Amino acid sequence: MGGLRKAAESFVASGPTGVAVRTRLKLLAPGDDKVLRLVGAYLGSLAAKDLAARCRDGLEHSADIWAARKRELTPLSSSRWAGSITKASHDQWALARRCQPAHVQGLEVGIKTVMHRLSLPLGQKGSKKSPGGYRSKREWHAKARRLHVLEDRLAAERADREAGLVQVVRGGKRLARIRHHLDAAQLTEDQWRELWEAERWFLAADGESGKRYGNETIRVSPDGEVSIKLPAPPARLANAGHGRYILACQVRFPHRGTEWADRVEANRAVAYRVHLDVGRDRWYLTASWQIPPTPAIPIRAALAGGVIGVDMNADHLAAWRLDVHGNPIGAPRRFFYALSGSATHRDAQVRHALTRLLHWVRACGVKAIAIEDLDFTADKTREKHGRRKRFRQVISGMPTGRLRARLTSMADQTGIAIIAVDPAYTSRWGAQHWQKPLTSSNRKTARHDAAAVAIGRRAQGHPTRRRAAPPPHDQSDRAGHRTVQARPEVSGCEGTRPRIPGSRTRSVPPGRGANAGAQCAQHRPGHAAEHESWQQDSLPLSL
Template structure:
């Protein structure tokens, strides 16, 4: 047991910190689309120059340089547009910085794995926790060359980290690379150019509490009228007073519409973003705002009515309901999803599976127990080597998407989510629960057993089961029970005392309430065998 890592305590996951809703801008005229394109292109050019200035400053950036950047952008737009642009540039630089640090950690893990395997003799078998040596001299030589490549990349990345250098592409690196593979992407150059131009536009404005309807730059009234403040060079396009342009179409939010209406009516801050979907030829408006921190319920309260343990897999969620004592109830549950196809299809599949899970939990008034999974350090080719299927399996698990979706959707329904340490849940679940849960009419899988293990860990119970009743030829006479006791129950791991009854006909010696207390019996080797006595010392001479 010395090699097992310490298991972290379960905790109730916090709710989302913000909300975002989207709707389509319907009824736009040709002039509306032209004005939106001109404003977005103009502000996008300013955002590109500002991002370049922010990246050039690196770690030496301070408040004075931020003010200088904002003044430069304000002269070509407005003060509020400049504030949104400079803040977006700073956030993008910080995101690229975090991405560089994750890249460095991945390179370090790869270097350590290759160096370890190169230090072992060829053909040496690995262990459960560490890989063995390489299989052949050819593979050893290839990996030694790769080690040099990774060390060079690591050295360059660490130099960039120390200098504060980041590499950012406005519009996305993937879309930029698509320009060289138009045939594979089934795009023409004109289609790619329109998509590239749409992605590089800047039409987003942060909200401000106390201002009219919570945003002075992009304003949406409670009745759905959308207007935006035009930059100074495009003020001649205004069709409303104070240099504003009012769109012809009206908007309405089907989801969280009442919450949004309450905020804009009370003049509370709401951030907006306008973007174009060139594939569909549509314009969309996204509204977002921060949510006040909500204190999570105590862990004991979340456990009061039991939980539904959920095991995340590549193509389904395996779940099982458990009562407050940790006993599985009913039949195992399975919520499948298909993660092939487009990103929108995958997202819809995940949401559909979570909706069915949440409806089941709300119907039975249960909390949801999930693993606090993070596979960022487990996907490297150096760790798992030739096990491509396993690497593809863990890479295909939508852990971060499921976690974010589950927490936000459960918060709307008032369902607590308990996160547990994922250590050994699959292994111990299969060891202790797969066989007992299998019957003639039900075949429990490893995933079902893992769901039970996750639920028991969330409830604070050990994963292992109580021992089965012993044979009838033993003194306890089937006195044990397999029911689960609470962790706070005194003597829950002890023997069950023998209770006199019709089956005993009489209460003989050693068969009373202290039947399991061996020290209270007159048995050999026990302290209560005889009265306390002391042997006299032997004589030294006859």
């Protein structure tokens, strides 16, 4: 037990603080498409210049500098467009600033791993906790050179952090790199150019409570009419009064449409974003607004009706229902998804799997789901699993953070609490203590199903380990169930029970007759567990 870390306390994940719904702009007139492209490109150029100015300000940025940037943009667009552009630039700079510590941590982990592997003899095998030495002298030399590269990157990143410099690419770094690998991306230069320009357009406006329909810049009426306040130069294209352009389409929001309509009719703030899906050649409108966070209920209240433990894997969610005492009920369930294809397809797969999970949870009458608080930052580095490229791709492809955020958001509307637990040793201890006991002649329990039981028990505060009861006085079952769960206060309840040689029945082997009883009376530390005084739980484990 000396090498195992203590698991952190479980907690109820906080609910969402905002809502975003999307709908398609159908049946647009040819002039509508032309105006949207023209306005998006013009405002995008202003946004690029403002973001560059915000990055140059760095840590010296202040409210006065922000107001000065907004005043410069107002004659070129409008006061509200200038406010949306400057706020978007500030948010993008702040996001890049928050990502810097994560990048520094990743470089530090990579440097530490390379230095450790360089210090080991060639060919030395690694363990589960640490990698081994490099396989050849050539690989050792290449990694020694890479160590210097990582150290230079770390020094530069730390210097940028101290100076307040950030690296931001409008349109995305990934899309910018694809420009140099068009053949691998199966794109022509014109196709890439269209994608690049669409990503750099700016057609987003923040809402304002008290104004008509909650937004004066991009306005959507309750009956679905969409109108845009044109900036100063393209104002000549307006087809309505006060420099507004009304689109020919009528929109509605299938998801949360009633909630959106209530806000619009009450003139409460709603933010809108218009964007083009180049691959489908479709325009979309996204509406978003803030909601008060749902008060987190106490963890004990959430667990009053039991819990469903969920183990996340590369292609499925393994779930098992547990009663209030931590005993598995019924059969395990699995909800499959495919993390392949485009980002939209992967997100849809995860969303459908979570929908099926929530439907099953509601059918069971349970009000809590236990899920691991996973973070694969240290395992994603190629320095730790350099040759295991497929393994690194599997880990990097698992949307751990997005899955928990989406599950929390979806469960918030159903009254189901999401409990995040420490992922330490759940798979190992679940397989060690629960896989075999839960396997029967007509049910084969997998390692992932046993891990779901361990996750659910950790959320309830129960130890993962199952301990053996003292031997009954005969071979019948009148003494009760043969196994009981260890209480949380029992010392070593999470550890592995040591194997004691000899018989485990009432028969006493030679040489342990008279002295065995005297040794039990002494209660010496480290004495055999079979001869200690055991107290069986009042509630037996039901399988």
